[in-house]
Amino acid sequence: xxxxxxxxxxxxxxxxxxxxxxxxxxxxxxxxxxxxxxxxxxxxxxxxxxxxxxxxxxxxxxxxxxxxxxxxxxxxxxxxxxxxxxxxxxxxxxxxxxxxxxxxxxxxxxxxxxxxxxxxxxxxxxxxxxxxxxxxxxxxxxxxxxxxxxxxxxxxxxxxxxxxxxxxxxxxxxxxxxxxxxxxxxxxxxxxxxxxxxxxxxxxxxxxxxxxxxxxxxxxxxxxxxxxxxxxxxxxxxxxxxxxxxxxxxxxxxxxxxxxxxxxxxxxxxxxxxxxxxxxxxxxxxxxxxxxxxxxxxxxxxxxxxxxxxxxxxxxxxxxxxxxxxxxxxxxxxxxxxxxxxxxxxxxxxxxxxxxxxxxxxxxxxxxxxxxxxxxxxxxxxxxxxxxxxxxxxxxxxxxxxxxxxxxxxxxxxxxxxxxxxxxxxxxxxxxxxxxxxxxxxxxxxxxxxxxxxxxxxxxxxxxxxxxxxxxxxxxxxxxxxxxxxxxxxxxxxxxxxxxx
Amino acid sequence: xxxxxxxxxxxxxxxxxxxxxxxxxxxxxxxxxxxxxxxxxxxxxxxxxxxxxxxxxxxxxxxxxxxxxxxxxxxxxxxxxxxxxxxxxxxxxxxxxxxxxxxxxxxxxxxxxxxxxxxxxxxxxxxxxxxxxxxxxxxxxxxxxxxxxxxxx
Numbered sequence: 001x002x003x004x005x006x007x008x009x010x011x012x013x014x015x016x017x018x019x020x021x022x023x024x025x026x027x028x029x030x031x032x033x034x035x036x037x038x039x040x041x042x043x044x045x046x047x048x049x050x051x052x053x054x055x056x057x058x059x060x061x062x063x064x065x066x067x068x069x070x071x072x073x074x075x076x077x078x079x080x081x082x083x084x085x086x087x088x089x090x091x092x093x094x095x096x097x098x099x100x101x102x103x104x105x106x107x108x109x110x111x112x113x114x115x116x117x118x119x120x121x122x123x124x125x126x127x128x129x130x131x132x133x134x135x136x137x138x139x140x141x142x143x144x145x146x147x148x149x150x151x152x153x154x155x156x157x158x159x160x161x162x163x164x165x166x167x168x169x170x171x172x173x174x175x176x177x178x179x180x181x182x183x184x185x186x187x188x189x190x191x192x193x194x195x196x197x198x199x200x201x202x203x204x205x206x207x208x209x210x211x212x213x214x215x216x217x218x219x220x221x222x223x224x225x226x227x228x229x230x231x232x233x234x235x236x237x238x239x240x241x242x243x244x245x246x247x248x249x250x251x252x253x254x255x256x257x258x259x260x261x262x263x264x265x266x267x268x269x270x271x272x273x274x275x276x277x278x279x280x281x282x283x284x285x286x287x288x289x290x291x292x293x294x295x296x297x298x299x300x301x302x303x304x305x306x307x308x309x310x311x312x313x314x315x316x317x318x319x320x321x322x323x324x325x326x327x328x329x330x331x332x333x334x335x336x337x338x339x340x341x342x343x344x345x346x347x348x349x350x351x352x353x354x355x356x357x358x359x360x361x362x363x364x365x366x367x368x369x370x371x372x373x374x375x376x377x378x379x380x381x382x383x384x385x386x387x388x389x390x391x392x393x394x395x396x397x398x399x400x401x402x403x404x405x406x407x408x409x410x411x412x413x414x415x416x417x418x419x420x421x422x423x424x425x426x427x428x429x430x431x432x433x434x435x436x437x438x439x440x441x442x443x444x445x446x447x448x449x450x451x452x453x454x455x456x457x458x459x460x461x462x463x464x465x466x467x468x469x470x471x472x473x474x475x476x477x478x479x480x481x482x483x484x485x486x487x488x489x490x491x492x493x494x495x496x497x498x499x500x501x
Numbered sequence: 502x503x504x505x506x507x508x509x510x511x512x513x514x515x516x517x518x519x520x521x522x523x524x525x526x527x528x529x530x531x532x533x534x535x536x537x538x539x540x541x542x543x544x545x546x547x548x549x550x551x552x553x554x555x556x557x558x559x560x561x562x563x564x565x566x567x568x569x570x571x572x573x574x575x576x577x578x579x580x581x582x583x584x585x586x587x588x589x590x591x592x593x594x595x596x597x598x599x600x601x602x603x604x605x606x607x608x609x610x611x612x613x614x615x616x617x618x619x620x621x622x623x624x625x626x627x628x629x630x631x632x633x634x635x636x637x638x639x640x641x642x643x644x645x646x647x648x649x650x651x652x653x654x
Contacts, residue, residue, distance in 0.1 A: 220580060223578075389617050401643075417591075428507070
């Protein structure tokens with residue numbers, strides 16, 4: 001029962017008072033920013049990254065992950081009560097959740113969303129514990145060629161995260177890879193792309209870049225359309241779902257968890273996609289399918305379970321392979337690197353307390369979220385009434401503090417503003433930033449492994465196709481690319497037809 | 502002429518990045534060989550891909566089937582106010598200190614929204630500054646002076 005030992009170790013680490021406190025702080029913050037539209041976990045985590053320098057690595061990771069999955073819970077509250085996605089992944093919950101609220105059933109909708117998320121969180125925490133170890137064993141046999149191929153899979157799947165044009169996404173990956181190379185080249189110790197700026201010697205600061213892109217640019221976009229808030233609908237009378245509700249949600253929660261858990265592991269699968277898929281499946285298999293869109297409780301239970309399951313399992317590639325499957329995971333890798341830990345298959349054996357402690361904390365955090373989100377719902381409803389025009393100046397202030405405190409350097413503050421303006425401008429051309437950030441994080445690593453491969457093989461590029469694991473991974477990447485492109489072709493054709501009419 | 506402004510803009514961006522980074526790499530860094538790649542090798546591969554994608558996008562944008570314009574307005578008021586406030590924060594935090602810098606940046610940014618009155622912005626700025634001093638200076642113990650060299654005489 002090795003796994004039980006591991007989990008015991010994990011729980012002993014996660015239940016240290018310090019870790020419990022920061023786990024609570026993380027899920028609390030996550031709930032708050034999940035509820036507030038206009039600020040997401042990406043901006044929050046990048047903002048708080050510098051403040052975790054002083055903590056132990058496991059504490060900081062516990063808190064940052066808490067923000068991430070806490071936001072999934074909070075997002076559903078806004079979706080149900082205001083019909084706005086507090087978090088992108090709760091877009092699907094809006095469809096039936098808001099309808100339930102309009103029919104006076106806001107309470108049960110909120111309860112089902114939280115219970116579904118909790119169930120999914122519990123199951124997928126176990127799943128991570130089971131899957132991560134064997135996956136790590138495979139990863140340890142990887143050579144540089146396999147790593148290159150694996151990163152190609154990661155980068156290609158980040159195209160799936162981008163909703164627009166595949167060509168633009170590939171271009172953004174290349175831009176990210178290029179900017180990631182900024183600084184001193186470790187092979188030749190020559191400066192690259194610093195343009196004579198001294199602070200760029202160590203590379204572009206990741207925190208500054210992320211805060212600019214996901215914090216400032218987002219605020220500028222929101223300022224375009226005015227800053228008034230929407231009224232909320234529906235009073236919460238009773239939270240308790242009826243007996244009939246319980247009977248109806250069991251199946252959707254189980255299926256949602258399975259779908260979300262699976263899609264979350266795939267790099268780029270993501271929470272939003274799994275919510276969409278599970279909603280559509282429920283709509284097909286449910287005996288109440290006519291009710292979907294008019295306040296079917298299954299339509300809340302399934303996507304909420306799925307998005308939370310996917311959020312949890314997206315940790316698997318990051319923890320066992322050291323590869324980020326989403327920009328959030330890229331930030332987590334950034335947090336580990338700050339503490340001098342190189343993410344990858346070695347973490348689990350070299351630092352088991354970190355690995356299992358984080359996993360155990362996820363379950364504890366999910367339990368805390370259940371308590372936070374149900375009995376205390378009244379407080380969160382009040383929070384929804386804070387207008388955005390008072391919120392965004394606070395966010396900017398906090399961003400400035402966070403970025404400045406990385407190294408008490410004004411340069412990083414200017415850099416953040418520059419990144420924010422650039423990101424705001426380029427988004428007008430439908431250029432998206434998730435692929436860019438992944439490229440930026442992987443840039444130096446990719447180049448390093450590519451150089452090693454070529455050095456070992458004497459410049460023979462065919463190794464990528466002759467080594468079985470590497471070839472297999474590249475085939476996966478190619479298949480992914482084809483899948484991503486196919487519906488695009490159809491969509492763009494349809495658009496043209498519409499415009500010609 | 503029917504053009505797709507988004508494609509042209511995106512393509513031009515890629516071409517510009519390729520030109521700037523590719524140009525710098527070619528001028529200042531050794532290329533190396535495939536067995537021992539120099540610091541310019543991988544960047545130049547990326548720049549080539551970018552240039553090709555960029556040219557393709559510009560071409561597609563110039564001969565588009567339907568006209569596509571840029572969406573939304575540009576938040577000029579927000580851009581100028583927020584940029585000025587943030588640059589001020591970076592430039593003067595050492596001289597005026599943590600609390601005044603945070604208050605100034607919050608106050609100025611609040612005014613970027615036309616619906617916020619100056620009085621409201623002032624109250625918000627003071628509240629945020631006090632809270633942040635509590636959390637970041639006494640809580641997290643950031644080593645930034647609360648009041649800077651100018652105000653301490």
